[in-house]
Amino acid sequence: MSKTDLQNIIRVDILVKKGQEELLTDQIYQFINKGVWLEEQGNAVLIKCYPEEPESFIQQVRVSGLKITGITTTQEKLQDYSELTRRYFRPITIGNLTIRAPWNKKKPINRQIVIEPGMAFGTGRHESTKIMIKIMDSVEFSGKKVLDIGCGSGILSLNAHLLGARRIYAVDNDLDATINAKKNVFLNQANTINLVCANLEDIKGTYDIVLANIDIKTFAEHSERIVALVKEDGLLIISGILRKNRDQLLHLFHDWKLLKSHRIHSWMGFLFSR
Numbered sequence: 001m002s003k004t005d006l007q008n009i010i011r012v013d014i015l016v017k018k019g020q021e022e023l024l025t026d027q028i029y030q031f032i033n034k035g036v037w038l039e040e041q042g043n044a045v046l047i048k049c050y051p052e053e054p055e056s057f058i059q060q061v062r063v064s065g066l067k068i069t070g071i072t073t074t075q076e077k078l079q080d081y082s083e084l085t086r087r088y089f090r091p092i093t094i095g096n097l098t099i100r101a102p103w104n105k106k107k108p109i110n111r112q113i114v115i116e117p118g119m120a121f122g123t124g125r126h127e128s129t130k131i132m133i134k135i136m137d138s139v140e141f142s143g144k145k146v147l148d149i150g151c152g153s154g155i156l157s158l159n160a161h162l163l164g165a166r167r168i169y170a171v172d173n174d175l176d177a178t179i180n181a182k183k184n185v186f187l188n189q190a191n192t193i194n195l196v197c198a199n200l201e202d203i204k205g206t207y208d209i210v211l212a213n214i215d216i217k218t219f220a221e222h223s224e225r226i227v228a229l230v231k232e233d234g235l236l237i238i239s240g241i242l243r244k245n246r247d248q249l250l251h252l253f254h255d256w257k258l259l260k261s262h263r264i265h266s267w268m269g270f271l272f273s274r
Contacts, residue, residue, distance in 0.1 A: 010054045011076050014047040014061060015069040019127065019265025021045045037089070038125050044069060089117045092124045094133045097159060099124040102187065113158045114187045116180070124155055128239040131262050131269035132156055132213050135237050138260065139271065141165045144208040147229055149200065150218075154181030154193070156211050161190040168193045171203055206231045212238050216245040223252040232274060235259075239269030 021038055039046040051057035058071055091100040091108070098108035101117050117123045124130070136156070142164035148157045151170035160168050170185075170193055172178050178197040185193050196203075200222050210230050212219070219226070219238070230236050236256065241249050243266050250258070253272055260271040 009050055009076055011074045012049050012051060012054055012057060013070075013072045013074065014049070014066075015041075015071075016045055016047065017067050017069065018043050018045050019267075020066050020068075021047050089123065094124060094130050095137050097133055097137075097162070099155065111162045113155060113162070113184075115153055115155065115158075115184045116187065123153070127264040127267040128213050128241075128269065129155060131239045131264055131267060132211065132237060133159055134262055135239075135260060135269050135271050136160065136163065136211075139163075139209065139235060139237070141209065145169075147171070147203065147207040147210045149203075149210065149212045149226065149229075150214045151181055151195070152177050152213075154184045154195070156213060157181070157193050158184065158188050158190055160209070160211070161188070161192050165192060165209075169196065169203075169207070170194065171196045171198055171200075173197065173199050200225055203229060205229070207234060209235045209237065212236065213240045215240050216242070216248060219249060219252055227253075227256075230274065234274065236272040237269070238272070239267065241268045241270070242266055243268055 018040070037048045039048065049057075054073060058073075061068065061071065089101050091098055091104050093108070093110075096110045098110055098112045100108070100112060100114055102114055113124075115123065124133075133156070136159055141160055143166045146157070146160045146165045146168045148154075148160070148168060148170040151157050151172045154170055157168045157170040170181060172181065175197050178195055182195050185195060200218075207229055208231055210226065212226060219241075226236070236253070238249070243263065246268055249270065253270075256272040256274060258270060259273055262269045
């Protein structure tokens with residue numbers, strides 16, 4: 001690629017205490033056009049991003065409530081989005097699962113998922129995804145019919161496939177997410193996964209295990225519909241819940257038996273049975 005194809009771009013680096021990176025708001029993400037990358041540094045996380053308007057973005061970050069250790073800016077010459085992805089994405093290990101990109105050639109000794117990484121979410125770095133995977137490790141998936149609500153990049157569906165699920169229905173109402181998940185399903189040759197772009201109310205049938213890594217607002221609005229999708233002897237695995245919303249979530253599912261809960265920093269997940 002010639003020098004004329006290169007572009008000047010400002011990178012903003014935000015250093016925060018570990019766990020704070022998950023509190024970036026949608027309002028902040030509106031300023032970002034080239035993605036977000038996270039780099040763990042001991043008990044801190046460096047957030048690397050490329051906002052369209054760096055000054056306005058930094059102002060939003062400063063008033064967002066994030067506990068910021070430092071903010072710096074750097075001017076770079078970059079070719080394209082894929083260069084950023086290749087530069088910053090590193091394999092992620094959660095328990096016995098490693099998530100890697102196709103260009104990470106070193107294969108792990110444990111089970112693995114290969115993904116085409118996009119932005120920070122959907123790569124396995126989000127605490128709620130880590131919680132879901134840890135809870136899934138404690139559940140028997142062999143021969144089960146599974147529903148993944150809000151599947152995103154498809155990581156949880158792919159994990160269910162590796163754990164032996166008989167059939168997985170991965171659903172998201174975002175077409176771009178569904179297309180991305182389809183690529184990841186192909187990369188992993190996961191022929192047990194059926195991908196559907198649909199709303200929650202359009203999902204039919206009942207399932208042995210329902211995975212729901214979604215926000216408290218969605219649970220509050222659709223808890224009855226989610227409950228109806230779980231078989232009488234089925235399991236419900238939930239995450240995407242901030243610690244401050246724990247009691248509200250437990251109240252929504254007060255008729256269910258809580259088998260397990262797990263917390264990482266500010267995020268929580270739960271395993272329920274009927």
